[in-house]
Amino acid sequence: MTDDRAPSAPAADGFPPAPGSHDPEALRRRALDALLTARARTATLTDSVEDGELTAQHSPLMSPLVWDLAHIGNQEEQWLLRAVGGRQALRPEIDGLYDAFEHPRSARPSLPLLAPAEARTYASDVRGRALDILEAAPLHEGGRPLERAGFAFGMIAQHEQQHDETMLITHQLRSGPAALTAPVPPDPTDAGSLPGEVLVPAGPFTMGTSAEPWALDNERPAHRREVAAFHLDTSPVTCGAYQRFMADGGYTDPRWWAPEGWDMVREHGLTAPLFWHRDAGQWLRRRFGVTEPVPEDEPVLHVSWYEADAYARWAGRRLPTESEWEKAARHDPATGRSLRYPWGDTDPTPEHANLGQRHLRPARAGAYPAGRAPSGAGQLIGDVWEWTSSDFLPYPGFVAFPYREYSDVFFGPGHKVLRGGSFAVDQVACRGTFRNWDLPVRRQIFSGFRTARDA
CATH class of the missing domain: 1.20.120.450 (dinb family like domain)
Structure with a gap:
């Protein structure tokens, strides 16, 4: 680890010390x-x-x-x-x-x-x-x-x-009746007035951290990244939007798929996200032992990287890079700092994000206005893990700590990066710098995505 101290002053990434980090x-x-x-x-x-x-x-x-x-x-x-x-x-x-x-x-x-x-x-x-x-x-x-x-x-x-x-x-x-229950997430208050996408201007920002005391090795060290201007979806892609991809033959047209993804579709006969099925002309899903209609305005869940990539191509867009995602989530153009979370440096509250298994589903697109980033993008923390286009690679200056098997053995083109956490993630394991990764075929994880385009 490049800097595993708890500093008494902001480090190079501009983080103030995390609460109590030197007490x-x-x-x-x-x-x-x-x-x-x-x-x-x-x-x-x-x-x-x-x-x-x-x-x-x-x-x-x-x-x-x-x-x-x-x-x-x-x-x-x-x-x-x-x-x-x-x-x-x-x-x-x-x-x-x-x-x-x-x-x-x-x-x-x-x-x-x-x-x-x-x-x-x-x-x-x-x-x-x-x-x-x-x-x-x-x-x-x-x-x-x-x-x-x-x-x-x-x-x-x-x-x-x-x-x-x-x-x-x-x-x-697991099969059988529900063993867990939870209330529904709060409804969005201004979703109808939100733009479909936000513009993130070109320029450098500080990625990763050297100051967050409990950051894991792959989040370190803080370093500067130059990012070209791009547009990013304000909210994750919804089930309703994804159904339009499906209705337009998304799972039957090889034009939209990476070769390995198209092989996966044909081998397993995929026609929809995991846990979805069609009945009497309606899409239903099984969620923790309950069968229910697929909610159109909720972020799509249980899709692989290949499915996310295919949707983005069909929509004439692309998945954001990991650097783009983090800049949209953390960079504050007013100060030039990178924030701990999209909303600032304070730890999450229930008003900021859908975390900690408080709800057993994502919130509807546009929820949690208090959690939006300076870029204007929302729901970047919680709700669904978001696939990026990036391979899981070490940052410049990476040092494995305290053991190689946490990150180092997974680096390479075989794993894709997911960012932001999901409703199933606790705040201790979710922050603006936290990096998750998985195989691009994975569908059982609580994964969704949002798309981007060049400015």
């Missing part, structure tokens, strides 16, 4: 809250179904829920108990079972995994010891890199929330 006690409270929030969500996701559903594999694309539960505890033991606390290993014999690189997801049900009750007890035992370590850990600027600014505790909170999102995907893939 050890404030950092301790922030870390405690992040860890407790993640664990409460893990409990919701695993306590809402019977043990048989925890041990079942609901899709070969996903692990059994009980694997995720024990994996969360094992990663916390390895990093907080052993690496930070210097404690003796509790269950060293299970490290290999819960190594994500040692066993593919499809093979995990055949492993001698901890049973649900044992997995819960293990994760709880680890957590109790981790909180003792947090209480005593020196989080000051001169401490060890893993402890400095509470980085390791923030990393583990983010890791757990990322697996919570993975477990929510498994809930979407």
